[in-house]
Amino acid sequence: MGDITWEEPFCGEGASCFRLGIDTIGNAYIAIAGEEDAPLTDSRDALRRMILGIKAGKADHLL
Template identity: 80%
Template sequence: MTDIQWEAPFCGEGNNCFRLGTDTEGNAYIAIAGQEDHPLTDTREALTRLILDIKAGKADHLL
């Protein structure tokens, strides 16, 4: 598997925590904290937009 550099976990108001990561090729990943061996992948821009929308309350039902 690609060597992913994970950022610190972001936790919502409940027990929901996720992490963003990038690899040396610039690919972005998102995973539930503690389950980093099964990440989703997309462009960093797409994942950043998703996280910003969640933090803004636009998709809080996902957390």
């Protein structure tokens, strides 16, 4: 895994904070803020769609 550049955390109303990141070859990552050493990975587009859905309230129970 290459170096990951993390975006600022996205925090819900509770204590759930997530971060999106991308490495030098274009792989996307998502991690709980503070636990960036164990991220999930998928395509950047898939992760962006998931986060936009959560922000739009389609899955607010996940936060």
